[in-house]
Amino acid sequence: xxxxxxxxxxxxxxxxVVVGSAAVVVFSRSLIRSAFALLxxxxxxxxxxxxxxxxxLAATQMVIYVGGILVLLLFGVMLTHKLxxxxxxxxxxxxxxxxxxxxxxxxxLVFFMLRADWFSGGERAATPTTAAIGELLMRDFILPxxxxxxxxxxxxIGAALIVRRKSx
Amino acid sequence: MIxxxxxxxxxxxxxxxxxxxxxxxxxxxxxxxxxxxxxxSANLNLVAFSKFSAGNIEGQIFSIFIIVVAAAEAxxxxxxxxxxxxxxxxxxxxxADTLKG
Amino acid sequence: xxxxxxxxLRQFYPELILTAALLCVIIGxxxxxxxxxxxxxxxxxxxxxLAFSFSLPLFSAPAGTLFFGVVALDPLAVFFKLFLILTxxxxxxxxxGCKEMPQKSLGEFHxxxxxxxxxxxxxxxxMDMLMLYLSLEMVSLGSYIMxxxxxxxxxxxxxxxxxxxxxxxxxxxxxYGMTILYGLTGTTKLAGIREVLxxxxxxxxxxVMLFIATILVLAGFGFKTxxxxxxxxxxxxxxxxxxxxxxxxxxxxxxxxxxxxxxxFFTGLSTSPVNADYWSQFSFINWQYVFIxxxxxxxxFGNIAALRQSNMKRLLAYSSIAxxxxxxxxxxxLTSQGLQSILIYLITYLFMNLGAFFIVIEIFNRTDSxxxxxxxxxxxxxxxxxxxxxxxxFSLMGIPPLAGFWGKLYVFAAAVNGDLIWYAxxxxxxxxxxxxxxxxxxxxxxxxEGEGAARFSIPWTSYVLVWIMLLPTIGLMLFWNxxxxxxxxxxxxxxxx
Numbered sequence: 215x216x217x218x219x220x221x222x223x224x225x226x227x228x229x230x231v232v233v234g235s236a237a238v239v240v241f242s243r244s245l246i247r248s249a250f251a252l253l254x255x256x257x258x259x260x261x262x263x264x265x266x267x268x269x270x271l272a273a274t275q276m277v278i279y280v281g282g283i284l285v286l287l288l289f290g291v292m293l294t295h296k297l298x299x300x301x302x303x304x305x306x307x308x309x310x311x312x313x314x315x316x317x318x319x320x321x322x323l324v325f326f327m328l329r330a331d332w333f334s335g336g337e338r339a340a341t342p343t344t345a346a347i348g349e350l351l352m353r354d355f356i357l358p359x360x361x362x363x364x365x366x367x368x369x370x371i372g373a374a375l376i377v378r379r380k381s382x
Numbered sequence: 383m384i385x386x387x388x389x390x391x392x393x394x395x396x397x398x399x400x401x402x403x404x405x406x407x408x409x410x411x412x413x414x415x416x417x418x419x420x421x422x423s424a425n426l427n428l429v430a431f432s433k434f435s436a437g438n439i440e441g442q443i444f445s446i447f448i449i450v451v452a453a454a455e456a457x458x459x460x461x462x463x464x465x466x467x468x469x470x471x472x473x474x475x476x477x478a479d480t481l482k483g
Numbered sequence: 484x485x486x487x488x489x490x491x492l493r494q495f496y497p498e499l500i501l502t503a504a505l506l507c508v509i510i511g512x513x514x515x516x517x518x519x520x521x522x523x524x525x526x527x528x529x530x531x532x533l534a535f536s537f538s539l540p541l542f543s544a545p546a547g548t549l550f551f552g553v554v555a556l557d558p559l560a561v562f563f564k565l566f567l568i569l570t571x572x573x574x575x576x577x578x579x580g581c582k583e584m585p586q587k588s589l590g591e592f593h594x595x596x597x598x599x600x601x602x603x604x605x606x607x608x609x610m611d612m613l614m615l616y617l618s619l620e621m622v623s624l625g626s627y628i629m630x631x632x633x634x635x636x637x638x639x640x641x642x643x644x645x646x647x648x649x650x651x652x653x654x655x656x657x658x659y660g661m662t663i664l665y666g667l668t669g670t671t672k673l674a675g676i677r678e679v680l681x682x683x684x685x686x687x688x689x690x691v692m693l694f695i696a697t698i699l700v701l702a703g704f705g706f707k708t709x710x711x712x713x714x715x716x717x718x719x720x721x722x723x724x725x726x727x728x729x730x731x732x733x734x735x736x737x738x739x740x741x742x743x744x745x746x747x748f749f750t751g752l753s754t755s756p757v758n759a760d761y762w763s764q765f766s767f768i769n770w771q772y773v774f775i776x777x778x779x780x781x782x783x784f785g786n787i788a789a790l791r792q793s794n795m796k797r798l799l800a801y802s803s804i805a806x807x808x809x810x811x812x813x814x815x816x817l818t819s820q821g822l823q824s825i826l827i828y829l830i831t832y833l834f835m836n837l838g839a840f841f842i843v844i845e846i847f848n849r850t851d852s853x854x855x856x857x858x859x860x861x862x863x864x865x866x867x868x869x870x871x872x873x874x875x876x877f878s879l880m881g882i883p884p885l886a887g888f889w890g891k892l893y894v895f896a897a898a899v900n901g902d903l904i905w906y907a908x909x910x911x912x913x914x915x916x917x918x919x920x921x922x923x924x925x926x927x928x929x930x931x932e933g934e935g936a937a938r939f940s941i942p943w944t945s946y947v948l949v950w951i952m953l954l955p956t957i958g959l960m961l962f963w964n965x966x967x968x969x970x971x972x973x974x975x976x977x978x979x980x
Contacts, residue, residue, distance in 0.1 A: 225384050233395045235448045239404040239415050251413055255396075262389065266433045268442050275425075278449050281417065285457045290411050294467045305406040306443050307405040313453040320398035323695070330692040333669035333679065335437025343439055350443055353485060354385075357550040358617050361605060362450050364502060365621045368598040369422070369454035371509070372628035375591045397659055404652050413648050420655035424624035435812055436669035441662075444613045444671055448658065451620045452596055455651055458624060462644045 225265060251283070256280045267340035270347055298350035328355050389430035396423035410463050414456060421452045494556050496537040497564055498604055504530020505597040512590030513546035522680070524579065527593040531572040531600070538564045542543060542972075552672050553611045554744070558973040563607035563742045564906045570735040570833060571600040573951070574727050577841055582848045582946050583633065583725040592632060596731075599625035601932060607742035609771070610750065612661045612671040613741060616654070621705065621872045622736050629731070630724040642723025649716040650706060657703025662758060663696035669760060673751035699753065704747070707740030708807050712779040718788075719803040721800035726847065729796055730840035733803040738829050741810060745822065748814075774815045775906060782808030789920045793855045795843050798920060799836070802879060804833055812894045812910055816901035819974045824893035826970040835878040838952030841945070842872045855924065860933025869928040871949050876921040878956045879899050886959040893964060920926045 231254055256279040264270035286296035351359050396419050403416025425445045432441030487870065492499070504526060511522045532934060538561055546557035575596060578584050584592070602621030609615040627650065630644025665671055667689065668679035680693075705713035721729045785805030790796040810832075813825035843853065846870055850857050862869040879885035898907035959966070 215423045222384060224805045225388070229388070229392050231401075232392060236396055236399045236419055239419065240406075242401050245409060245412065248412060248415055248433065252418065255419065255422065259426060259903055261431055262392070262426060266389070266429045268429045268445075271425075271442050272430060274446060276431070278453055279422075280419075283453055286456055286460055287415065287418075290414075290463055294411065294463060296494070309406055311404040312402060316402040319392055319401065323392055323397070325926075326688055326691050326695065327663075329385050329688040330667070331689050332386065332435040332666050334429070335669045336437060338433050338437060338439070340402065343442060346439055347443060347446070349470055350439065354611065354907075355553070356488060357444055357553050358447060358611075358614055361614075361617055361621065362447060363622070364505065364598065364601065365391060365617065366450065366454055366623055367505075367509075368595065368621070369458055371594055373457045375390070375441040376458070376465050376628065376631055376634060378462040378634075400655070401652075404648075410648065411646060414651075417648070417651045417655055420652065420657065424655065424658040424662050427659065428665060431666040431669075435666050438669070440613075440671050441665055444591070444662075444665070446617075447613060447617055451617065454624060455620070457647055458627060459644070459647050460642065460652070462627070462647060465634055466640045466644060467691065469635070481762070 225262075226266075228258050228261045231255075232262065247290050249288050252287065253284055254282060256284060259295065267338065267343070269342055270344045385416065386430055388432040389434075390418040393423040394431070396420070410459075413461050419454060420455065421448055424448060430475060464477075488545065490839040491565060493681035494541065494544055494549055494599045497534040497541070497568070497597055498601060500530060500534045500537060501597055503606070504534070505594060505601065507591065508593050508597060512594070512864055518909075523590040523593040524575070527575055527597055528572065530597060531568055531575065534600075535565060536566045538568065547951065548610055550624060550728050551937070552674065553614045554605065555610045556608065559742075559745075560608035560972070563684075563738065563972040564604050566833065567600060567603045567607065567735050567739060570731065570738070570837070571596055573837055573948070574731040574735075576944075576949055577730065577844060578727045578839075580848070580942060581725070581844050581949070583844075584727065585633070592629070595625050595629050596631075599629070599736070603739040606739045607746075609743060609746065610673050612673070612676075613798065615747065616661065619654060619657075619707065619740075619743065622739060623654065623707070626732060626736060627739065629728045630720055632866060633725055635757050638723040639725065640723075640869050641719045646716050646720045653706030653713055654703050656699045657701075657706075660696040660699025660702070663692060663699070665740045667693060667696070674749065675749045678861070678962050679936065683764070697770075698773075700747065701777075704740055704744045707739050708744070708810075709804050710807055711779050711804070712783050712810065714781070714804050715802055718800045721798045722853075723795060723801075726796065726844045729800070730837055730844075733799065733840070734833050734836055737803070737807060738833075741814070741825065741829070745825070746835075749822075771815055773800065775903070778808050778811035778815060779906075779909055781805065781811065782910065786913050786916045786920075787894060789917070792920070795853045795855060795858070795924075798855070799839060799843070800888050800923070803836065803922070804915070804959045806836075806879075807912065808913070809891065809894055809910060812898055812906070815906070816897050816903065818897065818901055818917070819971075820900060821894075821897040822974045823967075823970045824890075825876065825891045826973060830966065830970075831886035832957075834952050834955040834959070836873050836883075838949060838956060839872065839875040839879065841949055844874065845939075845941060845949070846952065847944050848934070849922060852924050855927055857933075858924070859931040860935075861928045862930075863933070864937065867940035867946070868949075871927045871953055872928055874956055880921045884960055886956045889960055 235251040235254035235258065239248045239255065242248045242251065256275065260272045260275040263275060387399060389455065400419030400423060404413050407413055425448055428441035428445045428473045432439055508523045508526045511526050515522045541556065541561045542558055544556060550556050579815045599622050602618050605614065607617035609618055627647040630646055631640055633639040653846055664676060668676045670676060685711060702713060708730060709717040722743050782805050785801045785808060789798050789801035792801060806924065810825055810828055813828060846858065846861065878885035881887045881891040895907040895910055
């Protein structure tokens with residue numbers, strides 16, 4: 215089979231997986247099913263990153279999103295499942311008006327995004343990105359890099375503080 | 383050929399679905415999933431633009447930091463949910479909407 | 484290491500000091516288990532004071548950007564550094580005297596306070612969308628945790644969850660908008676964005692895309708400054724958090740949010756001809772109207788909602804929403820006078836708002852209540868607290884010659900000079916509406932008769948704190964020249980950028 219055609223077909227498969235599983239996350243009645251569908255969303259997005267030539271980012275996505283955040287979400291679901299209606303708001307939006315609103319948002323976004331004239335800095339060739347990312351992180355973006363470490367420190371202390379049992 | 387437009391449509395779909403999730407779901411962990419969808423859509427946008435429009439990888443670096451922030455936020459959110467679960471269980475009462483107005 | 488980085492570090496002392504203080508507080512908290520409170524408290528206070536004093540000489544540093552264009556250093560940034568550090572210091576001093584806070588385990592609180600302050604300093608000087616997002620999230624995340632600090636309190640817990648979920652959605656939307664801007668301009672730096680936009684790519688469909696992107700970004704800023712329609716979290720969070728945290732939230736992150744908003748719009752999205760006193764926007768979108776709409780909605784909603792409140796914290800929450808509306812007025816007029824009026828308003832707002840909250844803390848310490856009903860007849864139990872509160876309320880109303888009046892005067896004058904007289908009139912009308920609920924507080928405390936008759940015994944530390952807030956509220960106009968000069972200079976050099 216023609217390589218290009220095959221690649222396109224696989225792309226569409228991944229696209230369907232991403233959007234489909236996201237739909238399951240949103241519309242499913244079971245919390246656990248949503249959490250597992252989210253796994254496929256994250257995985258599908260990682261595959262799309264590979265298509266876009268972002269190899270480092272794809273690996274990071276799998277490791278952190280699937281291996282970290284998703285596991286955390288599953289823990290959260292499992293540990294609080296007895297209290298199923300951990301309700302925040304008695305008055306969440308009704309389903310139908312929300313659906314209409316969201317459809318309007320989606321169509322507006324798609325309509326204008328497809329017609330807009332994006333910046334034309336040239337298409338990037340599919341080269342490995344890790345070295346380039348490393349260089350930028352150590353040079354142009356060194357301040358955000360260091361600040362991110364303090365940020366993570368604060369998040370760590372805060373999360374541990376909130377979850378700690380004894381008030382000591 | 384797969385072009386920028388395809389990725390933009392996918393990310394717009396993710397964004398819309400994320401907003402839908404946030405608007406209509408009542409469970410806190412569910413809302414968190416919606417938030418993760420929104421953040422992923424932004425990431426996808428950035429990487430797509432980085433490849434097709436911008437000609438640099440600043441977008442990918444931005445994505446890395448967004449992943450970092452998303453992880454920290456999810457951790458803190460779940461910590462708060464767990465603390466709330468413990469409080470409600472011990473009080474043995476109803477829901478978590480004591481704050482009104 | 485790149486020599487430029489080493490040079491930039493020399494201009495970065497306040498942030499470095501805060502980071503060092505943060506780390507020392509963490510270590511101190513672990514190393515001194517018995518004297519925990521004192522050690523971390525003094526370390527934090529020392530760190531903040533040092534950071535403040537090291538920020539002062541930065542006024543005369545040459546304006547420019549640091550660390551490869553990610554962060555700016557100009558007098559406007561320095562003004563906000565001083566403002567934010569000062570607010571954190573005052574809140575830090577108020578915490579030991581507050582009954583709500585668990586006095587034995589405050590080490591983490593001090594850590595969070597320092598971390599949020601660091602984030603705010605960066606937020607107020609961000610020149611890159613990445614830095615903007617990261618620092619915004621740093622401030623927000625720290626705030627979420629600070630709000631939920633009273634772990635065993637249901638309301639506090641709920642408040643922090645609501646705050647987090649709402650905030651994450653708002654910043655998520657903001658992020659999506661930022662990605663569109665990246666797509667349109669190929670860069671994440673604000674200065675770069677302006678360059679590309681000035682080169683004229685914005686026609687037709689691009690214009691709409693730009694508009695959508697900016698509306699989304701505005702969602703994030705609206706959330707941080709609690710502007711309508713992104714204010715929904717505000718009353719519940721303010722009511723559920725411990726009062727020092729509420730006081731902090733009502734001033735500092737809001738101001739930092741405004742600083743970032745100013746930078747984003749006036750550095751990234753508008754052309755600024757040198758030597759002109761007026762910013763023009765890219766002409767297809769009139770941001771003025773958007774800001775005017777937001778401002779009027781915010782003021783009006785805040786004032787009207789406050790009319791019905793009987794919980795002091797909620798009342799002050801809605802009042803602070805309304806004040807954000809007045810501050811927006813300074814941003815609307817797009818002149819240097821407008822920008823200067825924002826700075827002046829913020830200075831007055833800092834003292835009068837914190838003062839009101841400190842008194843609320845004191846009264847809670849004695850009566851265990853935030854309800855206005857229980858504020859009746861406080862005049863007999865503590866004349867000092869009731870008269871001080873009256874001063875703060877009058878200032879919030881905008882009665883001359885108190886500080887609040889000057890803030891409002893400047894903002895309204897900027898609007899009038901910008902040919903928006905009807906807009907200033909709406910602001911004035913709102914101030915009149917606000918008089919009702921502020922006056923209600925004064926009346927309840929001074930005139931109504933209450934039950935308890937025992938005199939309050941107020942610790943000297945609280946006296947000192949309230950006086951520190953009281954003096955500028957009463958006497959700020961005496962230093963009018965200096966303040967005007969400093970704020971004008973801050974704005975002028977920013978304009979030149």
